[in-house]
Amino acid sequence: MKPGHRGFLVTCNGHVRDCIRDSYRILNAYADELYGAVDKAPTPSDDTGGNGDAAESNAPSDEEDISITLQKEAEAAGQKQNSRSFRFQNVESGAMNCLFIQTTLPDPNEMAVKLMKDLSATKKHKSRFILRMLPIQAVCRANLKDIIDVVGKLSDRFFLKEPKTYAIVFNRRLNNDLSRDDVIREVAELITTKNAGNKANLKSPQLAVIVEVIKGLCCIGILPEYYQLRKYNLVELVAQPSPIAAAPAKEVQQSNAEENALKLAAEDKPEPAEQIETSEKDASPSEQDKVAAE
16 A cells, blocks of 8 residues: 555455455446446457467567567566556555555545445345445545645545535554644644535534544545444444334334323223212212201
């Protein structure tokens, strides 16, 4: 991982290889769905195009110098390697149980949000090893100046046009040099300067500014629906009850409460004997005197 990267910060439960494999599988599946499948890299037979004359024309002549021939071969090898780039590539993050999947996609947010909403709706596990998957829009060096510069550029897209509510989430691993309070204060002031209507909301913000520090690098992302999507935790999204399933349960509770109220009302209803005694007590004074005279 190095400054300029973007991708996904993935935490796992210790099974790193399984986590990498599942990350590739999930990310590639969603990328194919949203952006289409990637063209396969050309096979060795495709490099020549089946044309023997072209191969002969590329072959070095006896008159060429050896150094020129080696330079051409190196350039050709570099072009082949660059043409076979991948959408996703695991790179070393520097922390245990924490992966960074680099991507060539322009916006990791779109795919991550779709993944989280699908998990919340279907409640179907996609991995037994991935815990969280945070889309990261930029990696920079872990110093206050670089962090503010990156957040400032990203904020133009999210906080400039319309006022938004926001929260700042700061985490750090293997770093004691960067002050948490300084980062949160400076980022909050920066967001306020973008639009005076931007307000902090720590419970249900529209956007969450993620600042993840790992050693000397910092991963930054601005994520929508952070708390509504359970902090982009795949396990919690699958475990929480869906709103559709929770509605009938609430109706059952209400119907049970109504039945209990009717039962209590029936139990409190006075017996006939009690009604007779009450009528005798309420008899007129003349009737009572007549009974006493007899």
